[in-house]
Amino acid sequence: MKKNIIVHHQGQAMLADALRQVAQPSRRQFLQRSLSLGGLSLLTGCNIGDQASVEAALAVVSRFNDRAQGWLFDPSRLAPTYPDSMITRPFPFNAYYGLDEVEQVDGDAWRLELSGLVADKKPWSLPQLRALPQQTQVTRHICVEGWSAIGKWGGVPFAHFLDLVGADKTAKYIGFKCADDYFTSIDMATARHPQTIMALSWDGQPLPPEYGYPMKLRMPTKLGYKNPKHVQAIFVTNTYPGGYWEDQGYNWFGGS
Numbered sequence: 707m708k709k710n711i712i713v714h715h716q717g718q719a720m721l722a723d724a725l726r727q728v729a730q731p732s733r734r735q736f737l738q739r740s741l742s743l744g745g746l747s748l749l750t751g752c753n754i755g756d757q758a759s760v761e762a763a764l765a766v767v768s769r770f771n772d773r774a775q776g777w778l779f780d781p782s783r784l785a786p787t788y789p790d791s792m793i794t795r796p797f798p799f800n801a802y803y804g805l806d807e808v809e810q811v812d813g814d815a816w817r818l819e820l821s822g823l824v825a826d827k828k829p830w831s832l833p834q835l836r837a838l839p840q841q842t843q844v845t846r847h848i849c850v851e852g853w854s855a856i857g858k859w860g861g862v863p864f865a866h867f868l869d870l871v872g873a874d875k876t877a878k879y880i881g882f883k884c885a886d887d888y889f890t891s892i893d894m895a896t897a898r899h900p901q902t903i904m905a906l907s908w909d910g911q912p913l914p915p916e917y918g919y920p921m922k923l924r925m926p927t928k929l930g931y932k933n934p935k936h937v938q939a940i941f942v943t944n945t946y947p948g949g950y951w952e953d954q955g956y957n958w959f960g961g962s
């Protein structure tokens with residue numbers, strides 16, 4: 707029998723932390739076996755002398771991994787789509803807090819802020835975003851906790867929006883700041899993927915508060931934690947912005 711093991715986000719971050727501490731001496735042996743410390747120093751630019759510098763070197767290796775995934779990622783490959791009959795009802799809610807603490811954003815007062823390597827930084831209102839071309843998708847949302855659900859999102863193709871505001875296409879990262887203090891960031895290829903949308907609707911209705919009203923970034927090629935809800939600000943940058951879960955040890959690329 708297939709058993710689903712659900713490990714909640716906080717648990718996973720704690721596990722990652724515990725593993726980092728427990729695995730220290732053996733991991734160091736592993737590093738010594740697979741690559742001389744001198745070699746690792748050369749590769750990462752970190753001077754491998756103590757535990758802290760091993761940590762720093764591993765962080766660099768992990769970032770190197772993110773870059774490798776970026777190279778492997780084929781921006782033209784589409785995530786599977788599904789018929790409306792397969793939509794998961796009720797659709798699950800998830801956040802780093804409970805349903806009773808969902809952010810209640812005032813859609814009339816809300817303005818999407820833009821900063822960084824963007825030509826036109828004027829803020830956007832909800833009616834302005836609704837007036838742009840919209841695209842609908844029925845795709846699978848996959849949470850790293852071990853569950854998935856099929857949903858129907860509609861909104862503005864993000865590549866179209868980035869072109870409209872004159873975002874620097876050669877920049878490495880797009881960062882997102884959310885009304886609930888959540889934050890994450892993605893690579894430019896994912897931002898420009900044809901299925902990456904600024905979702906304004908769920909199942910033909912305005913995005914409900916629990917699913918990220920007034921706007922969430924929907925990317926079926928990325929895990930749930932890379933899909934920010936209640937997006938408040940978007941910035942384009944070449945400086946690594948990290949993320950809420952990413953800074954606690956989750957893989958930054960987090961997708962295909």
Ligand SMILES: Nc1nc2c(c(=O)[nH]1)N[C@H]1C(S)=C(S)[C@@H](COP(=O)(O)O)O[C@H]1N2
Nearest residue numbers: 798799800801802849884888930931933935
């Ligand atoms: N602003 C914000 N966005 C977020 C989160 C969050 O806590 N805050 N959680 C992420 C995680 S881990 C998941 S699985 C999905 C859940 O989205 P849903 O409530 O639409 O299922 O939102 C993602 N985006």
Ligand SMILES: [Mo]
Nearest residue numbers: 849850930931
């Ligand atoms: Mo998640």
